[in-house]
Amino acid sequence: MTPTRRRAWPGLLILLSLLLAGCASDAELDTLQPRGESARDIDDLLDFVMIVAGVVLVLVVGVILWMGWRNRVSDYDDDDFPAQTHGNNALEILWTVVPAAIMAAVAVLTVIAHIALNETEANAIEVEVDGSATSWEPKVVVVGQQWWWEYRYYFDDDVTPEMLGDPKNLPPADIVTSGQMAIPAGQEIELLVTSRDVIHSYWIPALNGKRDARPGFFSPWKLAADEPGVFFGQCTEFCGVSHSRMRMQVVAMTDDDFQEWIDTQMTPAATPTDEAAVRGMEAFVANCASCHLIDGVNDDTYTGATTQSGSAPDLTHFASRTTFAGGILNTYNEDGSLNRDDLAAWIRDPAAVKDNVADGLGDGVAPRGMPNLGLSERTISDLISYLETLGPKPSAEIIAATEVE
Amino acid sequence: MAIIEQPLAIETSEAQLAERPLGSLTRPQGGNGWRDWLSSVDHKRIGIMYGVAAMFFFLVGGAEALLIRTQLAFPEQGFLSAQIYNEIYTMHGLTMVFLFVMPLAAAFANYLIPLQIGARDVAFPRLNALSFWVWLSGAVFINSSWLLGGGGADCGWFCYSPNSGVTFSPTHGVDFYAVGLLIIGTASIVSSLNLIVTVLNMRAPGMSLFRMPVLTWMLLVTQFLLAFALPVIVVALFLLLFDRVFDSQFFDPDAGADPLLWQHLFWIFGHPEVYIIILPSFGIISEIIPTFSRKPIFGYSFMVFSGIAIGFMGWGVWAHHMFVSGIGPISVAAFSLSTMFIAVPTGVKILNWLATMWGGKIKFTTAMLFSVGTVAMFTIGGLSGVTHALAPADTQQTDTYYIVAHFHYVIFGGGVLGLMGGAYFWWPKIFGHMLNERRGKIHFWLMIIGMNLTFGPMHVLGLQGMSRRIDTYSAGFGFDLWNLVATIGAYTIGLGVCYFLYNAWVSKREAKHLPAPGPDPWDARSLEWMVPSPTPEHNFDVIPTVESQDEWWYRKYGYDDNHKVVRIATVEEAAQKGDADDVHLPSPSFWPLVIAVGMPLIGYGVIFNLWLCVIGGILVAGSIYAWVLEPVDDPDAGHGHDDHHDDDGGDDPAMVGAGATDEGEGS
Amino acid sequence: MSDTIAETGSETEDDHHPSDLQYVKIALVLGVITSVEVFTYFESVLDWGDALIPSLLVMMVVKFWLVARMFMHLKQDKPILSGLFATGLGMAIAVYIVALLAFQFWA
Amino acid sequence: MTTTSTVAVDTHHDAHQTNTGISNNKLAMWLFLGTECLLFGGLISTYLLYKTRGNGDVLPTDIFDIPFTSVSSFVLLMSSLTMVLALSALNRGEVERSRAWLLTTAMLGGVFVGGQVYEFTTFVREGMGFTTNPASSAFYTLTGFHGVHVSLGILMLMSLVVASVQGKLKAENAETVEIIGLYWHFVDIVWIFIFTVIYLIPAE
């Protein structure tokens, strides 16, 4: 008897664990807690299928257990045979047809959900860009590269793959940011997902499923958040050594906050006044400008980064973002002060913080990730002072909500 | 070791040797020493060698799995560096799939197909040896990358481009991946052709296709899948290799190439591959469940046809691995639908097994426990597979641990457990003694508890958003607990595996004091049980004439007037004695081994220095010709020539054709 | 596939392979078709219009079929050989057409 | 009962008593050809997918020399004829004649491969190397694989010629010739496919 009873628990374990999963509260990537329309559609579909699957599983395992209990013998003896049934066509046809019918039903729901997932609606909203009101069909170009995400906002143009051309050489955008995508809540945001090097995958579980970023191509995708909030994501296509540290967030805002965000991002970087920051800016021009762009500092000479992907995060509004380095580090401490420690560690030796392939490379091999530039502690400190001036500090709530561990 | 002490029918006399003073160039003769394993063309020995090698690589792949699990036991661990982790999980996947499950299935196929269809050997015995040695050389080759290639491949087992290009994976790991899989693939194609011809051509009189055991059927379907799927990955691997070694432009997006090409080619192969993994196990439990239910298999022809249907449908679903790759909504919908319906033939099988047990007299031997466990665990994995088949749902699931859970349930729960059951079932037939049943059951429970502990929580992890192929994770995502549980589970499986080895070892020692199991210890149903255990080298004294499905059972039992089963013959009466000494057997040969040495040389040559290719190429070409010039049947072997059915095709340059062509592809 | 292959096969078995002359004739037919194919390349000779690709494909299939049936003796040999080859060929055609469709090759 | 019934009506030696009535070798060769379909199918599809991906450089379709390739195609086609004549001669026991045809087949194959070397060289000289663009890589890989197949076929034919000269190729061995012939014809039909689909059907 004992063995049969024990056999019940694998199945139970799974059911139980699914329940537990549903209750987990700290799971920021949980797919079972949809916060947007697409994710909810998916979740509904899955719920239904899970029930079907659960029933099938209980039936199959139940029958096994039942027979293990009923028909068990400990040894055979020569003339004790059960009825020798060789089959039963009607029965077998039945259990060909019934699963087929179940699957057909599932198929219908799947196709409905699939269509919903691939439709986009026309939902232009009014935003103010450079002081003039513009009708904007929310659309963000999402570009993956080893190992961070860039977001590009074009407010005026009709953003199409043709207009964008080569992902490695995209036309200048109104706003370029990285790590955190800002969106207006309650709106459907269309995405064009692409990559500058290998395949990545863009995934915000609470808002929608994922979509691969394929070099050379723009894949359409979308997402929407019901309410303002912060939603975490993780690159899910294996993309090299720091794949696990390629994360991202979506920050959904009220329309007003979003407008405010646009305004900040459209303002060029202010020239620093603080002495350390001035030195930092000089150090930036000397050390960092070959890769990073700061609007108002090196935008006249900048032609792309000397990295394999030809890109590095745009630092113009660095201080307005609350995470950096592919969404794994906090820009600000819990108390709202600049996270100098992590920033210093990053600039001192990025590979020590996040594995990359940027140091000790042969001639003509472009780095993947940010190299160790061998800067003195003093320069590092100056650079941080300068970085702090780049953009306004976000609100305390945002800092708290976007905090990563 | 147990294996090497196999008694053999052929004994060489010194006088014969003296007749042919050709020194080392003398054709090897059968014998008992270790050298005779190197030149053996006996399908049983080759099967055993496949099995031993596969178990070895199971330990390697399992050790890699344990490293993975150790690294992931707690958040933010630095036990393995990210780079090493990536190499380890890639090699884990490759090792388990290509160096463990496939060869273990090949072990069963080699050992059992000829016996189940009543043949003396496979159609091309030397080619069979070739397949094994070349496979082994490929296996060693691909693992030699740890030492010679600057680390293992680090691109994942499906090695998507462009991440697999030299720019993004500059060590030689991926080169070893490409060349190693080419060598292994060549070996598997050759072996599949051989086994298909064996089944089609070498059956005993009366053994019509629809009297063949279900296992033979499933293995036949598997061989067809191999034969047709492997050429596709061969193409993909060549393109990858050319890109990496000769700078061609197949996967460089900057040059206008499309990374999806690799994905399509890989998965056109890859999906049939997963059925290659599962179908042998389906076949095995289709032998075990009837035996221990004391009933014939329920719905034989439905079982066979659903196996064939799975084989065919498996070709139309590959893009379900690419639902988020950007193949366009129409393709996604089409492949989503086709995938769902593959549940139907698979379901037929599950339900037919249940129906076989229904009303039966079920004896829970270890083999039976494993088989029933397979049915249950595979169902769990199959059902999660169905949830992936819904393309919208899969956009949430793909590349998460939910997928990892799915495929370990089907592969480990479905494939490996079934193969383990097969090991317990046929152990006495192969080695002449039983595996201890009591320890076997402990082994079973360790495995099943371990696997549910390991892979069950992965469902939760995946749905909670844990990506696969991440070398570490942060605390605070809710991943901590279940990862720890999974790690504990993995070590439990590890314990189970060790316990199995212990059981094998001790059972062998104990066997000396136990009665021999006899030809038919389980009261089983198919032809292999009518020959002594272990199987004599010549298999059958007299090739049996087959009159029904489950022939061996019908030689033991009949029906009385009330349609009640009665015994009509004891095993001793019905079984063969295994003492025929005038059976002609194919002669051993060294050339397969030599060719297998040449192949990796060519491989290293492609990677390091083309001149090595020349040496390897000469070795391979020379051995192929030497093989062809060597008569199939050694005229000096001095044995009675009776009803010889075996033909090696050796003296046919045609086989050079087949061999040489593969070779051309390999260089 | 059944075990009656041997029996049923034997009926088509006994008709003899073509004679050398027949082989030469077949080769001539093949040659003529090839010439026609080649002439499509010189558009000035004859404008095929939309019929070009279909006709080329038809001619190709005819040649393919002739060689396989006659030179490779599928016509005389046991059907199982045709079956095996057709499985591979059919599988290849089906799978790769679907793959190219997925690339919107004909879009 | 299968093995007892009809066997070897047309097979030329009666050693094989197989269930299908077909020798193992021949069955294996046909199966092998079946798998080769998937190999060439993959290469052909790769080329089709990439044929316009020139990245601005020369495409194969820009520089095809159709007249020359037509001659090559004829040559290969005729070699199929001589191949089948060799078999038919050997079937009748005409060893010498069969040897002549085998040698002719091999030499025609040699002309084909020579033509391919010529073609490749001209293409490279005209600026389309193996690494120029995806289209060129795919073109050389496809036709190169075919060329390697032809070359191996030639090698097998030459081995038959050697065997024949040594007096080892007799009517009993006709099946060997038949099987190598199958391979040869297969390589020919692959070319029939390539010639039409890759060379003749114009790009866009």
Added chain:
Amino acid sequence: MFTPGFKFFFGLAMGLVTAAVVYGYSTGGDHVGPLVWGWKGGIGDHVGYVTLMGLGVVAGLIAIALVMYRDADPAAQAHYAGVDSIAPTTPAAASHWPVVAAFGAATMAVGLVVHSAVFVVGLVLCAIAAIEWTIDAWADRATGDPVANKALRDRVMAPIEIPAAGAIAAGVMVLASSRILLNASANGAVIFAGLLAVVILGIGTLYAAKPKLSKNLIAGLMLVAGVAVIAGGIVAAVDGEREFERHEVHEDGAADDTHADE
């Protein structure tokens, strides 16, 4: 214990390995590279090192195989046969390989002056002669039985000779015809290829149609055709390829390498 075969191959292996190491150091190998197959340090010139080392290893392996299987050891044979000794034999016939070797050497000398290709041909001839000669010499003394010796030689050499002969025959054909084609004009190439095929087909048909026709005539025809092709090939190769026009870059530019997947 150590058979003649073993001694021969073992000596050969040692010689080759030593040569490889010396060669490696003399062409820029450093540290222990040439000694440890480049594990640590460089091995110098790759081509030469690998060739020598590879051949050395192969010879070594053969040597091991030979001693393992008590190869061709007359004493061992005698032991098996149960007799005291087996009479030694002398080679059956004089070898013609020295002549080939001499010819090869002469060709090399000519090649040094004329063209490197000729030199290579000479080198290959010498290599062939060397290998064949050694094997013959070895086989002739291998056992006490001339028939066995012949069989022995064939077992070693036939698997290499047959494919090599076939490959050379086909290779000459391919090389020669492609040189001629490259030398001709584009249209000329078409015509030549067609003609060549017709000639081959013609001779084949003639031979097949009239196998009884004077052997000499056919052989003569074949010889003439063959020599013509080879000679043509050499002349064409020396004369060089025709002028080729490098193709301009495709105007309609980059293939659509960016598009959505809709």
